[in-house]
Amino acid sequence: MTGKKKAGEQKLWGGRFTESTDAFVEEFTASVMFDQRLYRQDIQGSVAHCRMLAKVGVLTENERDQILEGLEQIGREIAAGEFVWSISREDVHMNIEARLTDIIGTVGKKLHTGRSRNDQVATDIRLYLRAEIDRILSEIDRLQQGLLSLAEREAATIMPGFTHLQTAQPVTFGHHMLAWFEMLSRDYERLVDCRKRVNCSPLGAAALAGTTFPIDREYSAELLGFEGICGNSLDAVSDRDFAIEFTAASSLLMTHLSRFSEELVLWASAQFDLIDLPDRFCTGSSIMPQKKNPDVPELVRGKVGRVNGHLISLLTLMKGQPLAYNKDNQEDKEPLFDTVDTVFNCLRAYADMMPAVKVNEAVMREAALRGFSTATDLADYLVKKGLPFRDAHEVVGNAVGFALRKGCDLSELSLDELKIFSPEHISQDVFAVLTLEGSVQARDHLGGTAPNQVLAAVKRGQKLLQARGEK
Ligand code: ARG
Numbered sequence: 167m168t169g170k171k172k173a174g175e176q177k178l179w180g181g182r183f184t185e186s187t188d189a190f191v192e193e194f195t196a197s198v199m200f201d202q203r204l205y206r207q208d209i210q211g212s213v214a215h216c217r218m219l220a221k222v223g224v225l226t227e228n229e230r231d232q233i234l235e236g237l238e239q240i241g242r243e244i245a246a247g248e249f250v251w252s253i254s255r256e257d258v259h260m261n262i263e264a265r266l267t268d269i270i271g272t273v274g275k276k277l278h279t280g281r282s283r284n285d286q287v288a289t290d291i292r293l294y295l296r297a298e299i300d301r302i303l304s305e306i307d308r309l310q311q312g313l314l315s316l317a318e319r320e321a322a323t324i325m326p327g328f329t330h331l332q333t334a335q336p337v338t339f340g341h342h343m344l345a346w347f348e349m350l351s352r353d354y355e356r357l358v359d360c361r362k363r364v365n366c367s368p369l370g371a372a373a374l375a376g377t378t379f380p381i382d383r384e385y386s387a388e389l390l391g392f393e394g395i396c397g398n399s400l401d402a403v404s405d406r407d408f409a410i411e412f413t414a415a416s417s418l419l420m421t422h423l424s425r426f427s428e429e430l431v432l433w434a435s436a437q438f439d440l441i442d443l444p445d446r447f448c449t450g451s452s453i454m455p456q457k458k459n460p461d462v463p464e465l466v467r468g469k470v471g472r473v474n475g476h477l478i479s480l481l482t483l484m485k486g487q488p489l490a491y492n493k494d495n496q497e498d499k500e501p502l503f504d505t506v507d508t509v510f511n512c513l514r515a516y517a518d519m520m521p522a523v524k525v526n527e528a529v530m531r532e533a534a535l536r537g538f539s540t541a542t543d544l545a546d547y548l549v550k551k552g553l554p555f556r557d558a559h560e561v562v563g564n565a566v567g568f569a570l571r572k573g574c575d576l577s578e579l580s581l582d583e584l585k586i587f588s589p590e591h592i593s594q595d596v597f598a599v600l601t602l603e604g605s606v607q608a609r610d611h612l613g614g615t616a617p618n619q620v621l622a623a624v625k626r627g628q629k630l631l632q633a634r635g636e637k
Contacts, residue, residue: 177254178255187254192254195256195493196253197256197258197496197499198252199253200499200500200503201496202251202261203258203294203499204258204290204294205241205244206241207289207290207293207294208259209237209241210293211286211289211369212277213389214389215277215280215281215369216230216233216234216277217230217385217389218386218389219276219279219280219381221382221385222379222380224279224379225276225279229273232270232273233266233273233274233276236269236274239269240269249265257283257287259283259286259290263277263278280370280378281377282371282372282403284371284372284374284491285370285371285372285373285399287495288368288371288402288403289367289368289369289390291498291502292364292365292367292368292392293390295409295502296364298510299357300361302506302509302513303358305510306353306354306357306419306513309516309520310347310351310354310627311631312516312517312520312521313343313350314347314628315521316340316343316520316523317339317340317343317344317347317620317627318340318620318621318624319340320343321340321617321620322340322617323338323340323530324338324530324531324534325337325338325339325440325531326530326533326534326539327615333533333539334537334539335540335542335543336534336539336602337606338606338616338617340620340621340624341614341615344623344624346422346426349422349425351630353418356419357412357415357419360411360415363411365391365393366393367387367394368402368403368405370386370395371399371400371402371403372399372403373403374404374490374491375400399490401490403490404491404492406495406498410484413476413480413501413505414477416477416505420473420508423513423516424466424467424470426463427463427464427466427467428463430460430523431463431464431467440530440533441523441524441525442526443462443523444522445458447460447461447515449461462519469508472504473509476505477505483498531602534602535602538575538576539602540576540600540601540602540604541565543600543604544558544596544600546608547596548561551591551592561587562587568586577600577601581596584596
């Protein structure tokens with residue numbers, strides 16, 4: 167569809183065009199449907215830019231004040247849901263700028279001096295992501311607090327530890343929670359590190375080459391709370407590394423949450439029955455009245471898929487782009503927004519749910535007993551009595567075979583039965599190591615599963631969280 171330029175629907179960039187934009191192309195190229203989410207940052211960036219222009223004398227104080235007032239009004243209109251977003255104004259930036267001129271007249275047209283949408287949008291995304299990272303960090307923190315409380319409460323609760331999902335050795339439930347805590351600490355650090363590279367100001371790079379006006383980039387960066395300034399104008403407008411980095415860190419975080427989820431789903435099943443999930447985090451079945459489905463962990467487990475997808479989208483979007491800005495970059499927003507929402511919501515669900523998880527202590531204990539989980543302890547015992555480890559391994563293997571045929575646990579064999587397999591090395595004190603409590607207590611070193619080690623690790627964790635709070 168082609169058409170003559172229509173009066174009143176002039177594009178902000180329409181000067182050199184002789185016909186108006188094809189209606190479908192207008193919709194196809196617009197981003198306002200999704201980038202209006204950046205309105206607060208767009209206004210914040212414009213406020214800083216405007217103040218800077220006045221400081222260097224490009225705007226008068228009076229012009230500055232008119233613009234600031236207009237921007238403030240626009241902020242109120244949007245927050246109140248009164249702002250009319252227009253597709254023909256393409257994106258959040260031009261919707262706001264055009265509205266500014268509607269409100270304050272010609273002075274509004276001066277705001278874009280020494281600026282381009284290219285440095286503007288890069289600024290907006292960085293401001294947005296910086297705030298979202300902070301929200302996500304505090305949600306990780308909240309989940310970690312919950313894990314620490316659970317670990318403290320269940321420091322001595324014994325459960326089967328698994329390798330290959332087969333019962334391996336007894337561990338404490340608190341110790342298991344602290345494994346998750348460790349993963350989240352790394353996720354936290356990665357995001358803190360990524361935030362440093364997000365927190366740089368592209369403002370002043372203008373379209374790509376900088377501007378002829380005597381701008382003060384330090385000043386606008388300072389007003390926006392940026393810690394650094396992007397050092398090259400071409401890179402400043404085209405760099406989206408920070409968004410990719412954030413999404414990569416999110417991907418890994420979601421991978422961790424997905425692993426927790428799988429464990430929660432398994433443990434909550436009738437077959438494992440190690441935990442109960444709070445009813446308010448589960449749903450029923452429309453046909454099977456007995457069902458209580460662990461929907462929240464299942465969804466979290468599944469949602470890693472979309473975040474991994476977003477990471478690939480962003481990497482692919484950037485691949486092969488020549489310097490500097492290209493419209494391709496408009497495609498960065500939806501994956502980024504959805505990554506932020508997904509990560510935040512999953513963390514929120516888990517931070518709310520974890521403190522309410524009920525541990526079925528008796529079932530855990532029984533499950534740990536069932537799988538010959540203290541077999542390694544018997545082998546270690548024999549080694550301490552002088553047998554080389556490989557021989558001890560063999561002896562215990564024979565004893566396990568015997569107990570399997572008899573249908574009982576190692577700790578339920580009599581001393582005489584145990585002695586069949588190593589008469590000189592086994593005596594009455596063997597029973598102390600065959601108990602679950604003896605087994606976990608014996609792993610008493612930094613990072614081990616002994617209850618007092620779990621408590622020590624909880625203390626270290628609390629200190630870590632406290633130190634974060636003080637920063
Ligand atoms: N909506 C655009 C984006 O999201 C803003 C920048 C447009 N710049 C341009 N030169 N067309 O990337």
